[in-house]
Amino acid sequence: MKIQQIRNATVIVEFANTRFLVDPVLSPKGTYPGFEGTANSHLFWPTVELPISVEQILDVDAIIVTHTHLDHWDDGAKSLIPKNLPIFVQHEEDAEIVKASGFSDVRLLTEDSSFNGLTLIKTPGQHGSDEAIHAIGDLLGQVSGVVFKHPSEKTLYLAGDTVWNKYVERCVETYQPDAIILNSGDAQVPGLGSIIMGKEDVYKVHQAAPHATLIATHMEAVNHALLTRKELREFSAEKDMVNHLLVPEDGEVCVL
Template sequence: MKIKQVRNATLRVEFGGSRFLIDPYLGEKDAYPGFEGTVNDHIRNPRVELVTPMSEILDVDAVIVTHTHDDHWDEAAIRLVPKDMPLYAQHDEDAALFREQGFTDVRLLADDTRFNDVTIIKTPGQHGSNEALAAIPEILGQVCGMVFRHPEEKNLYVAGDTVWNDHVVANLDHYQPDVIVLNAGDAQVPGLGSIIMGTEDTKRVYDAAPKATLIASHLETVNHSVLTRAELQAFSEEQGMTDRLLISEDNESYVF
């Protein structure tokens, strides 16, 4: 497999002979206001330009959107992704939205989704603590991750926008992934804490999956992600995690 960190949670994944674009966030730097009610909401998003050429980003066989928050599926993605591209949604509500936006080949992720020779398994996650979800359920909403499987590939788990919780524990235990992508930028909502993983949650995954390589994604792109690459690197060195934790730069690729 080849995994390219594009920007934020946007990944380009080559796996089992197919190419996937995950959570396209394709707007130009400063195109959108900050997320209202989150930390640093005075800062515009995205905070950095795309480095990967758009021609490469869109040179894929299918697109997967884990949820439709604006930093995973933005106005630019709606405009730029070809309308006939296979587009996978986590549930019927998102699928209906994609069809309203003009997409003609909308599909649902399931427990056993097949795309060519690749099996994609939708996995649950939780976009914040129980308290956060109870306080602003309509904002945080439902999210998912996914596991990719192929007979000639290692197992890949893309956790999505989740904090450490029983869902993640069960996913790690059941699927035994060899490679794990974590959204680890520690996005924050004042009074409700982290709504994606930060340093401590990354360490929990590192400890729970002792044979897996971890890739930290969703860093330094949106206003409310407060954990920097340098801070995560320092934590990794302090905790002895550098052997299996990769902290991705935009446009950086890994082959496994």
């Protein structure tokens, strides 16, 4: 298994000889104004350029879009991804959004999806605390993750845009993943707190899955993600997680 951090939540997962591009955001640095009502909304994003060429990024067998927020499925992705590539989405509403951009092979993730002989399992998440969902749930919307399984591979759980909660805890208990990709940039909405995992949430995942390798993504690329790689690495050392937490730079490949 190989996980390549591209930028923000965009990663390439190479699993059972199949390459998946997850949550593609392919526009150049500074394309979009900051998300209104979030931290650092004055900053344009992406705050960094892509680390490798679009051609290299698109050398994949399928796309997975965990949800259709702009920082997971952007205009660059819509225009650059070949229209016939298989794209997995979380539900019919997102399927219609993707199809509206001209994509012809849009598939729903379920609890027993399959592709190229491997199993893809849709998992639930929650894009913020109960308070945040109550206040701006319509904006935060539904999110998903995915578990990758194959007899020849370790089990991988990609949690998606979620904070630590009962859904993540249940997935860890149910699937006993060997590796977990966590959106760890601590994106913030002032007054409502984190809407993805911060360092304390990463530590809770480690406590729940002490033998799993954690891979941190969704960092240092959008205006409202406040946790830096440096801070997470320092926290990891304090909590004795260094041997269990990978914090890859953009472009870096993690081999598991």
